[in-house]
Amino acid sequence: MVTFKKLKAFYWPYRKYFFWSLFFLIFVTSITLIYPIILQLTIDEVVAKNKYEMIPYIALVFLILQIIKGIATYYQQYLGDLFGITAVYDMRNALYKKLQVLSFKYYDNAKTGDLMSRLTADVEGFRFFLSFGMAELIRTVLLLVMSFALMFYYSVPLTLVTMVAMPFLIIVVYRFDKRVHPAFRGLRRSFGRLNTRVQENITGMNTVKSLSKEGYEIDRFSISNTNYKDSYLKTSNIWAKFFPLMEFIGNVSVVLLLAFGGYLVVNNRLELGALVAFFSLIWYIMGPIMNLGFVVNLFSQAKASGERLSEILDAKEDIIEKSTAIDVPIKGDVTFNHVSLDYANDHTYAIKDINFHAPAGKIIGLIGATGSGKSTITQLIARFYEQNEGNVLIDGRPIADYKLKTLRKHIGFVLQETFLFSTSIRDNIAYGRPDISEEQIIQAAKSAEAHDFIMKLPKGYDTLLGERGMGLSGGQKQRIAIARALCINPSILVLDDATSAVDMETEFRIQKALKNVMKNRTTFIIAHRISSVKHADEILVLEEGQIVERGTHKELLNHKGLYRRIYDIQYQDQHAIREIIDL
Numbered sequence: 046m047v048t049f050k051k052l053k054a055f056y057w058p059y060r061k062y063f064f065w066s067l068f069f070l071i072f073v074t075s076i077t078l079i080y081p082i083i084l085q086l087t088i089d090e091v092v093a094k095n096k097y098e099m100i101p102y103i104a105l106v107f108l109i110l111q112i113i114k115g116i117a118t119y120y121q122q123y124l125g126d127l128f129g130i131t132a133v134y135d136m137r138n139a140l141y142k143k144l145q146v147l148s149f150k151y152y153d154n155a156k157t158g159d160l161m162s163r164l165t166a167d168v169e170g171f172r173f174f175l176s177f178g179m180a181e182l183i184r185t186v187l188l189l190v191m192s193f194a195l196m197f198y199y200s201v202p203l204t205l206v207t208m209v210a211m212p213f214l215i216i217v218v219y220r221f222d223k224r225v226h227p228a229f230r231g232l233r234r235s236f237g238r239l240n241t242r243v244q245e246n247i248t249g250m251n252t253v254k255s256l257s258k259e260g261y262e263i264d265r266f267s268i269s270n271t272n273y274k275d276s277y278l279k280t281s282n283i284w285a286k287f288f289p290l291m292e293f294i295g296n297v298s299v300v301l302l303l304a305f306g307g308y309l310v311v312n313n314r315l316e317l318g319a320l321v322a323f324f325s326l327i328w329y330i331m332g333p334i335m336n337l338g339f340v341v342n343l344f345s346q347a348k349a350s351g352e353r354l355s356e357i358l359d360a361k362e363d364i365i366e367k368s369t370a371i372d373v374p375i376k377g378d379v380t381f382n383h384v385s386l387d388y389a390n391d392h393t394y395a396i397k398d399i400n401f402h403a404p405a406g407k408i409i410g411l412i413g414a415t416g417s418g419k420s421t422i423t424q425l426i427a428r429f430y431e432q433n434e435g436n437v438l439i440d441g442r443p444i445a446d447y448k449l450k451t452l453r454k455h456i457g458f459v460l461q462e463t464f465l466f467s468t469s470i471r472d473n474i475a476y477g478r479p480d481i482s483e484e485q486i487i488q489a490a491k492s493a494e495a496h497d498f499i500m501k502l503p504k505g506y507d508t509l510l511g512e513r514g515m516g517l518s519g520g521q522k523q524r525i526a527i528a529r530a531l532c533i534n535p536s537i538l539v540l541d542d543a544t545s546a547v548d549m550e551t552e553f554r555i556q557k558a559l560k561n562v563m564k565n566r567t568t569f570i571i572a573h574r575i576s577s578v579k580h581a582d583e584i585l586v587l588e589e590g591q592i593v594e595r596g597t598h599k600e601l602l603n604h605k606g607l608y609r610r611i612y613d614i615q616y617q618d619q620h621a622i623r624e625i626i627d628l
């Protein structure tokens with residue numbers, strides 16, 4: 046119930062749909078129960094008393110009732126659906142909105158497949174309960190109570206005799222539910238595994254093919270597929286076994302009803318019409334009892350889904366925007382004062398006591414081994430993560446003073462791994478600023494050395510990209526990402542290994558083009574190649590999360606430390622290549 050209370054804000058505003066649907070439901074159930082009463086009256090009051098002239102009137106009343114029932118059923122179902130879908134519409138929007146504000150830290154631990162299934166299957170499970178399950182639960186209870194009341198009204202002894210088989214039915218239903226629920230859960234899990242197998246296989250097709258693991262993958266899929274087939278058959282077997290048994294018990298009740306009811310009628314202790322009415326009423330009781338497990342299952346599934354949805358909605362937003370946060374233009378002066386970050390709070394600092402000042406418009410190079418903390422530094426500038434110690438200032442103010450949107454719209458990121466949406470190249474470039482003009486898009490693409498290759502594509506800027514930018518090379522994707530970052534006209538530009546996938550010549554051309562672009566922006570260049578950072582105003586050399594050297598290219602070469610060693614290794618490589626070419 047706590048779960049339903051938590052999610053009340055989504056469905057309670059639409060309660061009027063639910064209550065109207067409930068009103069029609071009570072109406073429909075009542076009419077259903079009038080049917081055996083009419084039958085009883087027709088037999089006892091009309092047929093038995095030879096009042097045949099009443100038949101057309103009774104038929105007419107019956108017909109009118111059926112029409113009214115039809116209309117009421119329509120409204121009950123439609124309003125029930127309206128209640129479920131409107132509530133869930135708001136919930137889906139809220140979930141999606143929440144996913145947009147959740148921090149990187151949240152996504153570091155989240156699983157894509159799991160989040161996807163929460164937003165689809167769990168939302169759908171919750172909707173189904175709101176639209177159908179809740180009404181079904183009420184209908185079941187109503188039907189049971191009303192039918193019992195009517196049966197007792199007609200004949201207490203016959204009701205008691207007919208109900209002799211009921212405990213057996215309840216035991217069978219209970220055992221059935223106990224077996225069918227785990228079977229269903231197993232079936233869903235098995236289907237989930239089957240889906241994951243397919244999804245991973247398609248995503249990792251390059252790896253599969255390059256390692257010639259197609260046969261291995263087919264075998265693995267075959268195991269999952271067999272597993273699903275077996276789970277399905279197991280569930281089917283339970284249904285097939287239990288349903289005839291339930292029906293058999295129901296029919297035993299009917300036999301008892303006939304025998305004892307017939308005896309009562311023969312002895313004039315019961316009217317014939319009441320006995321006939323009992324025939325309908327007994328199924329009004331058996332049906333809901335057989336169904337009870339299904340309805341209770343719907344409820345427990347909705348509860349479980351609701352809990353999974355609440356987990357997302359209640360997830361802590363660890364990057365909080367102050368209510369006094371400001372929206373002012375950012376010039377791009379960046380200062381780090383004794384900044385440290387420990388991602389997992391386990392004293393394994395990714396960066397420790399980082400200090401530097403990057404005046405607006407300057408170029409800062411970050412170089413160091415993998416895992417030395419280069420990306421972490423730039424992620425802190427945009428407040429993707431929050432530092433544990435120290436201060437990050439932009440234009441002299443702590444970054445927490447700015448609105449997140451302000452901060453991020455002034456920082457352009459080109460990351461190691463480029464994500465492109467499956468739309469046109471133009472839309473991908475203009476993603477950060479959809480209002481941008483065609484000329485500006487082309488200008489950005491030219492600066493990123495992307496214009497020429499785009500124009501060589503059959504549809505130019507209108508070329509539609511496949512999922513994850515399929516159809517483009519790594520270097521081409523990177524250049525589109527650079528153009529995208531330039532479009533937002535950022536005061537701070539972060540190039541995180543942004544040219545790692547392009548050849549030396551293209552890198553040189555991009556750098557030349559970017560020189561103009563970088564003029565009025567503070568630029569952070571993260572690179573493994575000395576050639577990418579050597580023109581920087583200041584180069585920070587990182588080792589195990591700390592700055593071990595700093596200075597210009599020239600100063601660092603003279604210093605003869607880590608930078609010099611990296612330079613020598615890279616220089617030796619080039620030297621060796623040249624020697625091979627010269628041979």
Ligand SMILES: Nc1ncnc2c1ncn2[C@@H]1O[C@H](COP(=O)(O)OP(=O)(O)OP(=O)(O)O)[C@@H](O)[C@H]1O
Nearest residue numbers: 153388389395413414415416417418419420421422
């Ligand atoms: N989201 C994260 N959660 C936990 N630890 C992280 C996270 N991101 C990075 N780290 C850890 O922090 C350290 C610094 O990582 P960072 O990505 O900043 O290094 P880098 O110098 O940019 O490396 P590379 O050159 O390989 O990109 C590494 O030990 C890494 O494992």
